[in-house]
Amino acid sequence: MKRREFGQLCASMAAAASTGTPLALASERTSYPASILHTDHNEQVTASSLEPGTPYLFFYPYISTPCFLIDLDIETRAGSSNLQDQTGEAYKWLGGVGPKRSIVAYSAICAHKMSHPAKEISFINYRHDPVTFYNKAGKTEQRQRVISCCSERSVYDPVDGARVLAGPAPQPLAAIELAYESDTGALSATASYGGDMYHRFFEKFGFRAAIEHKVGDPAAWVGDKTKIRKLSEYTGQIIKC
Numbered sequence: 001m002k003r004r005e006f007g008q009l010c011a012s013m014a015a016a017a018s019t020g021t022p023l024a025l026a027s028e029r030t031s032y033p034a035s036i037l038h039t040d041h042n043e044q045v046t047a048s049s050l051e052p053g054t055p056y057l058f059f060y061p062y063i064s065t066p067c068f069l070i071d072l073d074i075e076t077r078a079g080s081s082n083l084q085d086q087t088g089e090a091y092k093w094l095g096g097v098g099p100k101r102s103i104v105a106y107s108a109i110c111a112h113k114m115s116h117p118a119k120e121i122s123f124i125n126y127r128h129d130p131v132t133f134y135n136k137a138g139k140t141e142q143r144q145r146v147i148s149c150c151s152e153r154s155v156y157d158p159v160d161g162a163r164v165l166a167g168p169a170p171q172p173l174a175a176i177e178l179a180y181e182s183d184t185g186a187l188s189a190t191a192s193y194g195g196d197m198y199h200r201f202f203e204k205f206g207f208r209a210a211i212e213h214k215v216g217d218p219a220a221w222v223g224d225k226t227k228i229r230k231l232s233e234y235t236g237q238i239i240k241c
């Protein structure tokens with residue numbers, strides 16, 4: 001079964017399993033069964049337990065596809081700009097969740113050449129501190145709260161759907177839809193939308209991912225729970241640029 005078919009088949013499961021957050025539709029949105037975010041100690045992650053400005057890592061929708069979870073510590077607005085995947089398909093970002101709508105999640109697979117966090121090293125990282133880069137107009141720009149890939153210096157804006165601010169990336173990072181339960185603060189991942197790189201990721205890195213995650217099938221669904229940890233606890237060396 002093709003992965004996208006798997007996602008579509010699971011749409012009703014995802015809708016049934018997710019609670020609290022309305023599942024607004026976005027172009028290219030692919031539902032997967034919901035995965036509850038939990039800690040090393042098997043406790044549910046809550047919005048208030050996240051350290052603002054700290055990048056966390058979890059795997060979704062597949063057991064080997066990494067995602068960033070970030071409390072940006074700033075309110076976000078849904079659909080503030082029109083985004084496009086590299087096929088030209090337009091979509092709107094759904095915005096962050098949580099009491100301040102500041103919690104966001106994105107695929108951590110760079111849309112350029114798929115640099116991603118591995119156990120030894122990560123060239124892609126979230127920077128809460130100011131970063132200087134050459135923007136699309138070729139001018140020097142300094143900005144905080146960016147996702148920066150130091151492989152070839154693509155820079156993404158997580159406050160606005162991970163649109164591309166700089167570098168060779170042809171599309172935003174795929175967005176991960178989160179469900180937030182306002183009464184408990186619990187968070188779940190429920191869908192992926194925008195231009196995802198999963199198929200190409202498995203083609204290029206599937207063998208290595210299977211070894212790193214000690215699994216037979218790196219394209220297996222992650223399950224109804226997915227563990228989060230700080231990026232710094234997963235990756236031995238984080239490259240900053």
Ligand code: FES
Pocket residue numbers: 110111112113114115149150151152153154167168169
């Ligand atoms: S892989 Fe990220 S900029 Fe090239």
